[in-house]
Amino acid sequence: MIEVQEITKQYGDKVVLDKVGMQFNKGKITSLIGGNGAGKSTLLSVISRLLSQDGGVVLVDEKNISEYKSKMLARRLSILKQSNHVRLKITVRELVSFGRFPYSQEKLTKDDVEMVDRAIDILNLKDIENAYIDELSGGQKQRAYMAMVVAQDTEYILLDEPLNNLDMKHSVQTMKIMRKLADELGKTIIIVLHDINFASHYSDFIVALKNGKIIYHDTTENIIREDVLKDIFDINIKICEFDSKRICNYF
Amino acid sequence: MVALLLLIGSAALFLFYRMGNSWEFALRFRGMKLLAIIVVAGCVAFSSVAFQTLTNNRILTPSIMGFESLYLLIQTFIVYFYGDQTFKVLNHVDNFLVSVTGMIVFAFLLYLMIYKKGKNNLYLLLLVGIILGTLFSSLSSFMQLLIDPNDFFIIQGKMFATFNKINSDLLWPSLFIMMIILFVGLRMAKYLDVIALGRDQAINLGLNYNRTVKIFMVLIAILVSVSTALVGPITFLGLLVTNLTYELFKTHKHTVIITACCLVSAITLLLGQFFMERVFNLSVPISAIINIIGGFYFMYLLLRVKKL
Numbered sequence: 001m002i003e004v005q006e007i008t009k010q011y012g013d014k015v016v017l018d019k020v021g022m023q024f025n026k027g028k029i030t031s032l033i034g035g036n037g038a039g040k041s042t043l044l045s046v047i048s049r050l051l052s053q054d055g056g057v058v059l060v061d062e063k064n065i066s067e068y069k070s071k072m073l074a075r076r077l078s079i080l081k082q083s084n085h086v087r088l089k090i091t092v093r094e095l096v097s098f099g100r101f102p103y104s105q106e107k108l109t110k111d112d113v114e115m116v117d118r119a120i121d122i123l124n125l126k127d128i129e130n131a132y133i134d135e136l137s138g139g140q141k142q143r144a145y146m147a148m149v150v151a152q153d154t155e156y157i158l159l160d161e162p163l164n165n166l167d168m169k170h171s172v173q174t175m176k177i178m179r180k181l182a183d184e185l186g187k188t189i190i191i192v193l194h195d196i197n198f199a200s201h202y203s204d205f206i207v208a209l210k211n212g213k214i215i216y217h218d219t220t221e222n223i224i225r226e227d228v229l230k231d232i233f234d235i236n237i238k239i240c241e242f243d244s245k246r247i248c249n250y251f
Numbered sequence: 252m253v254a255l256l257l258l259i260g261s262a263a264l265f266l267f268y269r270m271g272n273s274w275e276f277a278l279r280f281r282g283m284k285l286l287a288i289i290v291v292a293g294c295v296a297f298s299s300v301a302f303q304t305l306t307n308n309r310i311l312t313p314s315i316m317g318f319e320s321l322y323l324l325i326q327t328f329i330v331y332f333y334g335d336q337t338f339k340v341l342n343h344v345d346n347f348l349v350s351v352t353g354m355i356v357f358a359f360l361l362y363l364m365i366y367k368k369g370k371n372n373l374y375l376l377l378l379v380g381i382i383l384g385t386l387f388s389s390l391s392s393f394m395q396l397l398i399d400p401n402d403f404f405i406i407q408g409k410m411f412a413t414f415n416k417i418n419s420d421l422l423w424p425s426l427f428i429m430m431i432i433l434f435v436g437l438r439m440a441k442y443l444d445v446i447a448l449g450r451d452q453a454i455n456l457g458l459n460y461n462r463t464v465k466i467f468m469v470l471i472a473i474l475v476s477v478s479t480a481l482v483g484p485i486t487f488l489g490l491l492v493t494n495l496t497y498e499l500f501k502t503h504k505h506t507v508i509i510t511a512c513c514l515v516s517a518i519t520l521l522l523g524q525f526f527m528e529r530v531f532n533l534s535v536p537i538s539a540i541i542n543i544i545g546g547f548y549f550m551y552l553l554l555r556v557k558k559l
Contacts, residue, residue: 050451074457081451088447090503098448102457106441152456 001026002047002077002156002188007056009042009212016042018212019056024205029182029189031199034209035233040192041082041160043209047190048079048158060156074102078154080145082161086133092144093129096120099151119151122177138165146174150181157181159191163198171195175202196237196248200224208232224248258514261521286426287417288524291485292516293429294478297436298471299489300496300509304443305464306373309497310552312489313475315377316361317384318354319484320391325353326409327391327398334402343418350480358472362465373464411536412483414524425481432470433513439466440505447503485538491545492516494552 002024009017017039024030032040045051047058049065058065060077068076078099096119100112108116120129123143133141142165149157159178163171179202181187193199199206199220206223208216210232216223223229224246229237238249266281302313329349333340341349361383365376395403442463445453454460478485496512519541527537 048455050454070454070459071457074455079451079455086448088503089497089501094503095448098445098452098456101445106444 001059001061002190003059003062004043004047005057005059007043007046007058008054009039009046009051010054016212017046017053020209020212020214021056022207022214022217024188024190026188027182027186028204029178029191029202030205030207031203032190032192032207032209033194033196033199033232038209039212040209044079044158044160044190044192045081048077049073050079050081071102074152074154076154077156077158078149078152079158080149080160080162082164088133090133091130092125092133092136092147093120095133095144096125096129096147096151099148099153102152115153116151119147122150122180123147124173139167139170142166143170143174146177154187156188156190159189161192161194163193163195171198178202196224196229196233196250200246200248221246255514258518258521261518261525264521264525283417283419283422284414284524285521286422287414287482288520289517290422290425290429291414291478291482292520293433293513294474295485295489296492296496296512296516297433297509298474298478299493300505300512301436301443301467302471302489303493304447304505305467306377307447307449309494310490310549311377312487312493313471314484314487314489315384316358316380316472316475317387318358318472318475319479320384320387321354321357322350322479322484323406323410324387324391325350327394327406330402330405331394331398334399335405338405344420347418347421347480351476354476354479355472358468358476362468366465376468409483412485412538413536414482414520415533417481421481425477428477429474432474436467436470437506437509439463440509443467443505444503447505483538485541487538487545488516488519488541491541491548492519494548495519 003022005021007017007020008015016037020039020043032043034040042051046053047065049058060068060073065073065077093116096116097108097112099119100108100115104112120126123146125140125143125147128136128140131140133144136144142162146159146162149159157178162174166174175198178189178191182189182204191203193203203220206216206218206220207214208223208228215232216228224239226237226239229239229248233250235250239246240249241247262285266278266285298313303309303311326346329341329346361376361380365372365379395406398406442458445456445458446460446463448456450460453463492512492515496508496515499515500507500511502508520537523537523540523544527533527535527540531540
């Protein structure tokens with residue numbers, strides 16, 4: 001389980017995270033939502049040790065992440081940020097193989113190759129596995145990086161706006177894959193989302209941040225309500241039921 | 252493979268071209284130069300490739316950190332104090348030791364200063380390096396203005412890299428240091444592969460990012476110091492050879508890139524030295540040849556690729 005306690009982060013005088021504390025449910029998809037600058041991405045970066053906090057602790061399986069060896073933590077927790085532009089001559093398959101680095105470094109075992117194959121399969125990258133990364137479209141690149149995270153095979157997967165570069169088809173595909181990872185493989189997924197409808201459709205829990213504080217943390221049904229959403233985003237949002245799923249109209 | 256053959260070819264050309272009568276002397280003399288070229292090639296290749304991967308920038312070389320300006324400052328300082336007595340007071344070995352120690356101490360102070368404040372920011376390090384480098388250059392030009400014009404020639408001799416007056420006492424220790432660092436560096440090259448993916452990915456994949464970067468910066472500092480103290484400022488070569496290597500060997504594996512880059516550097520230096528000796532009859536320094544070619548190549552890079 002991932003637990004954060006009293007996380008504080010400041011840039012100069014600006015408080016980005018203000019004593020944030022919560023627990024993330026195991027084996028579920030939790031979406032982080034909130035307006036720009038609410039602290040979603042910062043919280044995700046702190047949990048994944050990309051950013052050091054000014055106060056508070058992050059616990060992964062009851063152990064402080066600063067006490068983990070970097071390599072060991074990389075076998076439990078993976079993070080994918082939104083911007084990944086490299087100008088490397090590296091193929092999709094080679095990139096996905098890096099997901100096994102925490103286990104075998106650069107010498108892949110048979111098991112590693114199997115994991116890489118499976119990840120490539122899950123993300124439908126078989127036909128472009130030998131293409132160079134810098135020749136791919138934004139969406140394909142994004143999927144290649146996701147495959148790397150899948151190959152890393154961690155209990156916890158953290159994603160920062162993974163749908164940013166994707167068209168509708170690939171967004172839906174991506175979220176379905178996340179669902180599959182959570183339901184079939186029992187992965188715990190924490191995901192920063194901007195599109196409230198994707199959060200409504202695919203997540204089990206929603207955490208809403210505003211001004212560096214968690215203002216709501218509940219099941220999806222209890223968050224996707226007109227009064228709650230108005231409180232989070234400060235705009236009027238109409239909700240309609242459609243095939244037993246709630247759709248938000250905020251246009 | 253082709254590169255290796257080319258290297259052997261150019262080495263042979265360099266060693267055996269127009270040997271003349273006293274072949275024993277010629278071979279010994281040229282062999283010494285060949286060895287120096289190999290040392291410098293190894294230093295420049297590893298330090299430049301590693302530095303470019305760490306900074307994720309293909310148009311930087313470690314000289315940006317101010318190593319070479321510090322070297323010139325040390326040389327100017329020595330001449331400023333001892334004047335024409337310089338060579339009496341300080342022989343080649345002492346000078347080499349002073350320069351290497353000076354540069355390594357400078358690098359460590361710089362790293363300590365930045366890392367002690369808890370700021371693990373590589374770009375801040377570069378920025379401070381650039382500023383100090385400029386300061387060192389200004390200081391040396393100031394002192395060069397004050398000294399006797401005759402003494403200035405001593406400094407001028409140090410301002411350009413040359414393989415013609417290598418001291419054999421320095422060669423073997425340099426080779427030894429280069430081999431050790433290169434060995435350690437190649438064993439760590441797999442970490443460079445991961446660092447090339449960017450800081451966030453490297454941390455995600457379980458690399459102790461800050462510590463690894465520090466280790467590489469130390470290795471780079473040692474190599475640059477050794478090669479600069481041995482032949483003079485030559486890291487501009489790094490820009491040329493690394494980009495040539497990236498063009499010729501399309502791979503992300505740093506073990507391959509670094510090895511290839513060592514070969515490319517050695518070939519470039521050998522041919523440069525050969526042309527300097529045979530075509531230009533020693534009238535231009537090798538760094539001038541390399542800088543002209545490198546400069547044109549640099550412009551070509553700028554014009555061809557829109558984003559660097």
